[in-house]
Amino acid sequence: MRMPTGEELRDLAIKAIKKKRDFWNHVIAYCIVNAFLVGIWFWTGAGYFWPGWVLAGWGIGVAFNAWDTYGRGSRPITEEEIQREIDRQRRG
Numbered sequence: 001m002r003m004p005t006g007e008e009l010r011d012l013a014i015k016a017i018k019k020k021r022d023f024w025n026h027v028i029a030y031c032i033v034n035a036f037l038v039g040i041w042f043w044t045g046a047g048y049f050w051p052g053w054v055l056a057g058w059g060i061g062v063a064f065n066a067w068d069t070y071g072r073g074s075r076p077i078t079e080e081e082i083q084r085e086i087d088r089q090r091r092g
Helices: 006-043 051-070 079-091
Strands: none
Touching: 006 051
């Protein structure tokens, strides 16, 4: 397996930083919008907690975004993984 060049490492670092910034922007938007919806629910009588549907649905999206940013999806693809996949496809 060859080591990435300095330029490739720089590109990977920039990509990781952008993913992290995008994730935190997503979290902030989630919090602001859902706080607004909970406020509407509260000021209109606080009956059935309908914002829970938005919180749960969008929360699933935030969780997948977190997994992609900080979990398994954040690892760079290695030459070894590429070669294994090529070999697997050749075998059918």
